Amino acid sequence: MNKFFSLLFFLISLFSIAQDIKFSTKDNDLKLATLPYYNYGRGLGLTSPDSIFQLNIRFRMQNRLGYLNHEDQEDAFDGQIRRLRLRFDGYVGNPKFLYAIQLSFAPGDVGEIEEGENINIIRDAVMFYRPNKHWSFAFGQTKLPGNRQRVNSSGALQLTDRSINNARFNIDRDFGFQAYFLNEKKDKFSYNIKTAISTGNGRNVTKSPDDGFALTGRLEFFPLGSFAKDGTNFEGDIAREQKIKMLLGGTFHRNVKARQTQGQLGSDLFEKRTMESFFVDAMLKYNGWALMSSYMNRTAENPLTFNPEDVTDFRFVYVGEGFDYQLSYIFPTNYEIIGRFSTQKVNESIQNFTPDTKQYSVGVTKYFWEHAFKIQSEFTLDDLSYFDGSSKTNWYIRFQVEIGI
Template identity: 70%
Template sequence: MKNSLQLLLLLCTVSIYSQVTIKQTKHDNDIKLSALPYYSFGKGIGLTSPDSLFQLNIRFRMQNRVSYIENDSENGAYDGQVRRLRLRFDGYVGNPKFLYALQLSFAPGDVGEIKDGENINIIRDAVVFYRPNKHWNISFGQTKLPGNRQRVNSSGGLQLTDRTINNAKFTIDRDFGFQVHNLNEFKDKFSYNFKTALSGGEGRNQTGKADDGIAVTGKVELFPLGAFTKDGTYFEGDIMREKKPKLLVSGAFQQNNHAQRAQGQLGNDLFERRTMKSVLLDAMFKYNGWAAMMSYMSRTTNENAVTFNPDDITESNYAFVGKGFDYQASYITKANYEFIARYSIQKVGEDIHTLAPNTKEYSIGVTKYIWEHAFKVQAELNYDTLDFFNGTSKNNWYLRFQVEIGI
C-alpha cells in the first residue's frame, strides 16, 4: 500500500512539473510528407510542448487475417496471423520546417526471418526532413523511394489484402539516402510533382556491405485534371467519391549500380553484383465512386542475371528480371461497400525463364469501410496460374478475411 501511494505521488508530481502537455490545437497533427504517404483518419494522438518547440504525433495500426490456402498438389491449409503491426511517430523539433518520422514494425511477416549475420528489420522508416515551404521536401534517412504507385501507397491504403505479384518482384521499396521532392498540386488545374533520390541501393537496415555502387531514382507525376481529394493519390479506391474526374499518370526510373541483392533493395544476396535498371509506369483514375489503376513494371541487368558461387559452380542465384502489368478496377457504394477486381500478368526475363515461372493472378474482393481505410473489413479470393519452362503448370488459390484498424 505504501509503495502504491509513493508511485501515485510520483506520477502526480511528474504531471504537474512536466514540460510536455497533451493538447488539442487548431492545427492538424498529421504530418503530410510526400516521401511518407501514410493513410490517416483523424488526428491521432498529439503532444506539443507549451513553448511549441517540438511536436510528437503517435499512431498505430494492425492487420489481422485468416486465410485458407490450397496450392497445386498440396493439401489445403489454414493460416492465421498478425500480418502487420506498426507503430509510427512524427513531428517537428524547434521549427515546423524541421520534421522527423519514425515507423517501427513488429509482426513476424514485417520483421522477417531472423538469420545469422543479418540485421533485424524492425525499423521501416527513420528520416529527417527540411520543408522550407509547401513546394519542397528534402529528406535524409531510411524511407520509401519514389517508385511504383502501389508500393508508395501505405499497405493500410490498399483495397485488397495485399499488393500484386509484380509489386512483390519489381518494386524498388525502401532505402537509405537523400531525397528531394518538388510538389505542385492544385485542386482544379493541371498539377505536377518531381521526385528524386540518391540512395545506397541495398535496402533497409543494411550494415557491413559497403560498396562503390549507389542507386539513382527519378519520378514525374502529372495530374491533368487537378489533385485528388484528401491526397487521394495515396490510397486505392474512390472512398472520397470525387465530384469531378481525377487522373494521375506517372513514370519512374531507377539505376541501381552494383546491387548485391536479387531484387535490388530486396531479396537474397547474389554471388556477383549486378547493375539493375527499373522502369515503373502508373495511371490512376477516380470519379463518383469508380476507380481504376494500371501499372507497368520491369527490371533488367547489365549482364546475365544468373550468378554462380565461385567456390561451388553448382550453386547459383539470380537477379529477378522481367516485366509485368497490373489492372485494377472498383466501385464503392454509398453504404461504403466496395467491390474490387484485379488482374496481373508477370513474364520473367530470358536469362531466368528456365528458373522461374511466368505467372498470372486473378483477384476479386469486397471491402467494408467503417472509418475509411483506418478501420475496414476485407474479404478476398485470389487465384494464381504458374507456367514453367518445361511445359508444366500449377494453379494456386486462397480465400482470405482481414480486419485492419489503426489511429
C-alpha cells in the first residue's frame, strides 16, 4: 500500500504544480490525450452564448459481414453491428476543465446481460484538468496508456480488428487517476510521459471493494518530430508524411491482486493474482507507407487457480508473449493494401490448455472520408499449434463499412 500512497501523493503534487503554469485557451484544442480517436472534424458542436460550456457530439458505427471456416465447425456467415458508439466531449465553465463520455450499444460491446453483473454501456466517463497544452490530469474511467494499437480508436484501424496479441495481452479501460506530460514538436526530438494509478478491475465494476490496484507508466519518443495530423492516433499514412516520422514507445503495467484472467478483462479467477505486463511498439510513416511493430508480454507467479469446491475446475492467467508486424501502402486513389503477421506463444505453465498461434492477415481498404468513412475487406488465417503436437487451421473473410462524425 505504500506504493499506492506514494504515487497518489505524486499525482496530487503534479496537480498543484500545474496550477501555477500560465494558461492560454488557444492551446487547449480539446485534443484529449487519454482518449485518442480519429477526428476528421469536430462532430456536431454546441457552445453556449456566454461560452460557459461546450458540447461536441459524435457517433460512429461498424457494420460487418463475414464468412468463417473453422475445422471443428460447419462453415458459417456472420453478420453483425460490430460497434455502435455515441460520444460527447467538451468543457464546463472554463476550457481547462473538460469531460469525455463514450457509450456503446452494439451487442459485442455490451456483452450478455448476466444476473448480478452490470450492463457494459459506459466505455468512457472521465474528467480532465488541462492547465496548458503540455499537462493533462484525468479522473474517471478510460483507456490506460498501453500498446499503441490498443490505445488507438477501433475506428482508426486499417484492418477490421486489432491483432490476436492485443486481444490476449493488452491492458484495457480502468477507473482511476491519470497524469500526462505531452511534449510533441513538429521537426525536433519529442517525447511524452504518461502515468496512471487505477483499480485494476476494468470497466463498470461494482463488486465488493478490495485492496488491489494497478500502476501504469508509458514513455513515447519521436526522434524525428511529431506526426502530421496527430498521425500516431491512426493507422496507415493517410496524411502522406513528407518526411520520415517515427514513434518508439514502451509501457510497464503492474496489476496487484487482479481478479480476472487478463487483468481488466476475462473471466473471474478463483484466487487473486498479481500480474505484470510489458509492451514495446514502433511506428514509421513516409509518403504513403506505414510500418508498425510491437512486442507484448504478461507474467504472473503461479497463474493457475482452482475452485476450492471442485479441484477439477480451474482458471488461469493468460501468460505469454507475442509479436505483431504490420505493413501498408496507400495509393493516390485512396485505396490501401495492408499485411499483418502475428505470433503468439503461451507460457509453458498453461501450454496444456491453450495453443500457440500464428496469424496471417491481408486487407484492402478504400477511404472515402479518411477513417471517418471507409470500406474494408480482410482475409485472415489462424494456424493453431497444440501441446500434444496437433494443429488446426481456421480462416475468415470479412467485409466492413465504417462511418461516423
